[in-house]
Amino acid sequence: MEESAKRLDRPSFWKWAIPLVLGFVVLAILRRAAVRAAYSVGGTDTVVIVVTAMALARLVLIVLLAMALARRFRDIGWRAWIGPTILLVTMLVPPFLVPSVIYAIAIYTEATGMGDIREWTSMVGWISDCVSLVLLIVAGSMPGRPASIEVAHVFE
DSSP states (O other): OHHHHTOOOHHHHHHHHHHHHHHHHHHHHHHHHHHHHHHHHHOHHHHHHHHHHHHHHHHHHHHHHHHHHHHHHHHHTSOTTHHHHHHHHHHHHHHHHHHHHHHHHHHHOSSOTTOOHHHHHHHHHHHHHHHHHHHHHHHHHSOOOOOOOOOOOOOO
8 A cells, every 4th residue: 555655657647747748948037027027016125035935836836746756757657766866867956057168258258159058057957858758758758567466366
């Protein structure tokens, strides 16, 4: 019974994954409008609070999605740590590491023929989101292992 609570079959995985991904989409849509509204209402302090709240909401969605992915990987029969690790790396590292690296490159090179930094961070975000989406699709499309059923030996 303990093993089945740590596994997530295909239909249950999609019941978790689809609302969580839609939550990411809603947060992405609302972010720009919320920052503009917060800046017009209360200035920089309000913008910091709104951005922090949205970052925390995104972090909660990432953790819930990683948990669902770990349970799905366990049901498939793969190592349960692989899926969440890939998801966490692709969802958490680019927002922090990539802007810093691109900014450092832009500072130390005189001719920055690479364009605007925001374009590069947007491109890296698209790539990491696509990797995460492919990971979710693969996990949701693989058949799971059958549950172990104990056979009663009645006629022995």
